[in-house]
Amino acid sequence: MSGTGMSALLRIAFRPTVKRKTRHTLAARALRLAALRIALVCACAGGVSYFINHSALEQSVRSQLSLSTEQALQRESLPFREVKDLEKNFLAEFDRIYAIPEARQSLARNFDDIFYRHEDGSYTQRPGLFEGEPLPDGRRFPGMSATYAPDVTPDADVKTRFALSYLLSYQFGSAAKGRLFNFYGVVPEKGFPIYQAADIAKVFKYEGPDALKLETFEFFSRGFGGPQNETFFTRIYWDPSNNAWMTTIATADAPDASGKHRIMACVDVLLDDLMKRTANPTLPGARATIFAADNQGTLIFDGKYTDAITASAGEASISSLEIADYQPLLKASQAIGAGSVSLIESTSEITAVGRIPDTPWVLAVHYPKSLMRPAILTNLGIVVAVGLLTLFVELFILRSILQKQVAEPLVRLIHATQLVGRSGVTVANDALPTHSDDEIGELARDFASMAARVHTAHEALEGKIRDRTSELERLNQKLLTISQTDEMTGVANRRRFDEVLASELAGLGQGQDLLMLAMVDADWFKGYNDRYGHPAGDACLKEIARVLERNTRSKQDVVARYGGEEFAIIARIASASNAPVIGQALCSAMATVKLAHEGSPFGHVTLSVGIALAAPDQNISPEALLLEADRALYRAKQAGRNQAVVAEPSADMQIQQIGA
Template identity: 55%
Template sequence: MLPLLLEKLRKNRPQSIVSRSLILVVIRIGLVSLAAGAVSYFVNAYSIEDGVRRQLLLSTEQKLQRESLPFKEIKDLHLSFLREFEETYREEALKPGLLQDFNRIFYRQPDGSYVQRPGLYEGARLPDERQFSMMSATYAPDVPLTDDIRERMALSYTLGFKYGSSTKNRFFNFYGMVPEKGFSIYQPVDVAKAYTYTGSDAFKLETYEFYYRGFAARPYDTIFTSVYWDHSNNDWMTTLATPGRRGADGKSRILACVDFPLKDLMRRTAKPAIQGSKTTIFQNDPTGILIFDADHAEQIKQSQGTASIRSLALGDYYPLLDTGLKLDSGRIALVTTESEIVAVGMIPETPWIMAVHYPKALMHPAIVENLAIVIALGLITLLVEIFVIRSILQNQVAIPLARLMHAMRIVGRSGQRMDHSDLPLQAEDEIGELAREFAGMAERVQHSHEQLETLVQERTSELETSNRRLLQMSVTDELTGIANRRRFDDVLASEWKRGKRHGEELTLIMVDVDWFKDYNDRYGHQAGDICLRRVAEILKREMHRAGDLVARYGGEEFAIVAPATDAKAALKVGRELCAAVEAARIPHDKSPYSYVTVSVGVATANPAGDDSSDVILRNADQALYRAKSQGRNHVCINAEPSLPRAPAPSMAASGELDVE
């Protein structure tokens, strides 16, 4: 269009200075606009893509950490089960009782297999009044029972109920398995009625992936099975299995397992944080077995979970698979393809890789919009300049023009309000009108500039507030309002390192609400949540030092990090915590104390050498276990000999607290 305009002007041979000047203006502004548009296009494209990359990295990192939490919880649950199993199994004095438990719980069926006695799954009581509702078991008939197997089966059954019931409605089930093809399981289905060892549908435990892979794994090394479709739950599942320590024969004595439904994970994955993007999850193996991909969901289902990036020949995914296999857990890398920007990262605590795909096409509207703004500004500038030059040249008034141009430079350079006294505002010609129009325009620009600055300040303040709130939420327990497990882990590791540097003692206090399951059963889960919040408030009130941290460790368990605190002071703190909770007089009909109490495990250490914070965590956990086993409402510190125990049932009445 520009060449046609120039040709027309050339043929008309304009003689006036205005016409000749306008031709030069059109050429100059046109070239500047084209150059500015090209530069703006590439600058905006780079800026928008850089923003997308940053947002993609941040949102993917947050999603990886969030999705890893349930798997970390399962692994911690497995470790707790295995450690308690192994500690009890080593106690020779407890084995006669385990044999008695086996005889009370199990009986032999006509086919030679063993299952729990009738009624136990439905809630019938044992002679000692214990109940094991929803707990079932089965033992294959082809391996003769020994006393050792009986002891492990009984222990697996009782501990399986303890840990399975503690996670009820959070995971599908929990079970402990012995290698001799027997297991006890806490789930909504009675396994004793579901399986048979005869006929064409005979149950063959050794053919299940979690069995042969689980017992072949290293002790405490959790394996994930291939995903499979569970028709009874109408859901994709995976099984997490963790073997315990191996015996003298090189075999693990127990295997902790949880069947994990993937419905919620897939539902969240189908709704990425960035609108317009999509998410893929695949296994970190050379074929890239697909766990979730909305575009290939039907192929995954038809293949019964064996479809992979390689088997489906998804060429666009090959770079994602190659990159994911090189990444460490929790690390993220960006892969740019012809049509997408993809954030790839390993979900911590899992063997799965997550890829968040952002189509480049989503950036085009913003780039085109910015380019259109630049072009529009160029055209506006062209029209304004033509008008100004024409007015000036028609009247040939250089001095008013100089004044006007000087005023324009002042406004453009300083951004301050213009002094109108130097403008020819009183002139009754076009120059005067232009001066007055310019003065009004300068006021509007200044007003717009001030409004824009105010808006930028407001948006910046809102963004800072949102960032602070997001940071606070990421380290705060949603229920109690105190620090969460993630914050606790960070502070414990930090204080442990600081203790090493300064040679200061560090105290860790583990607090567990006594008989909390009974409390929930008696008053309901909503009252249980209120109880946990009240206990959290009491603990936070008692731990008033600036450096102390009170955190929710999990369930009804709390953890307190107290830097620069020796054993004597830690013991005093533990007593005060127990006394404060009991003094709150929170009613608890199922407690022998009639009120809510807590058991406290205290561990004090002087960090040194190559030890990690796991040492003090393990010591505090063991102290808590002893406090609970000695009647609860009790404090134990490390492995020191017990002090004389004051009479029960009320600490407030006795005025004394027992400590080991």
């Protein structure tokens, strides 16, 4: 209480006594005012807390929703990016071989060795090839089947292209086995060889009500129906044989001067895994939708409209179903780039919308605002409870202080003043509240002590907030590390590899060193898995990763798991002569481990290494450098494995081999 307030109390105390009908004590009035004041403070604090918590929680949800959606976009784009790259590599290899006259003549002869003509004029692969029986020259093509319609009798050029498509479809399809459902190259004369688990020669016929009419398939009509040669996705369709939704990803070659295509690469993609992941977003309580980035917003997946999608055979769209809540999402999807995320807010939910890179699809993650209410109400309840507790405690303390240190001294003072002026009556000194100033001072010190405690509690709270913020930053950094690390082997993953390769090539011109890209593949690894089992295969991959990491020469070198049993190393080297030494060192280091492999002619696990180099003055894309390294790896395997091959970055692609 201030000095002015105390003076007023003393003036009231020494004023002549006036009789009143009703009398309210000072303590009672002070308690009522204190109760009213504290109640107002609690109400205001509760309101402020509600809006602050609501704003902070909504901002946190928006941040988490945006971050988790961006991560989902990048994660979901990886398999489609692999398919597109594989198809483009297929077409590039097709063009390279097709341009060699001697190769075309040999392929035309291979046609008669591989394919068998039926009475109706159609062709399929010869009996036994799909099951793995060898050709007379010893080549095997297990899992490869083919069909060619009887509409056009194949001439030498068609035979060449069909045979080349068969050989490359096997090469690329078997290389992607376990990651892709199938792989096939289609010729416009209605024929296609395909690498998959089912033999199409036993399924497709050219007569009867179920006759194959390839021209009615969307991938065929779109791929060969115009001059375009960009990768496209077909509409999703239901495949009864796999009991799953699928889409076909196709890339046609560049047409000739007459507008005619020679070949088209295709992959059928099962969408089950994508739909399962979409149904369970990272953010608890959220749900997700995938739709095409077209004018109609064709639905690919949505848990609320599964029946409509099924009933319409995949034709249902945001426009056809007249989903008003999705119209802002469709509009926003047409204005954002691949991999970017836009947040759309409605009265009931916050939705993150983003284009999945390398696809024509949009991912929308819906987060209901109702999920935030429990947390907000909990925080509000805590504030109200603390306020009420504070109210009761302060009223008790205030009543005690007013009664003992203010009210009682004032009563004694009033009684003493009534005796003043009476004759024969003296006022004893001990009847006066002589220590009133000290008591008021003690009250002030009590409030100061209370303020100090509040300040201490505030500082402790801020300390906790700093600790929580630091922990969140640590967890975010850990999440970033996990997103760039292969979970099984502990080395960098494919995403980190792509980032480093692009960065290294972009900065290559700033120094004198060469950039080395080594593609490393475990020899006969499928046989290893078949013989020892997948757990042993996983352990083998971990050991290979450790060997590669031990034999990298610099902390700046990056060892990454490229996919399956294939690894990649990115390193700066001073001279091209170092590349063979490094490649040989990797092979020798793996051989030294002596990891038993009875399915290998060497008796232990060995490595094949393909190396490509990029010079500072060489303008080369990541895809081109990968292709050079992959070709070098292919030659290393062709030469007997357990060795390294360096691709010279020259026009004739001379190869330097290093024996095991």
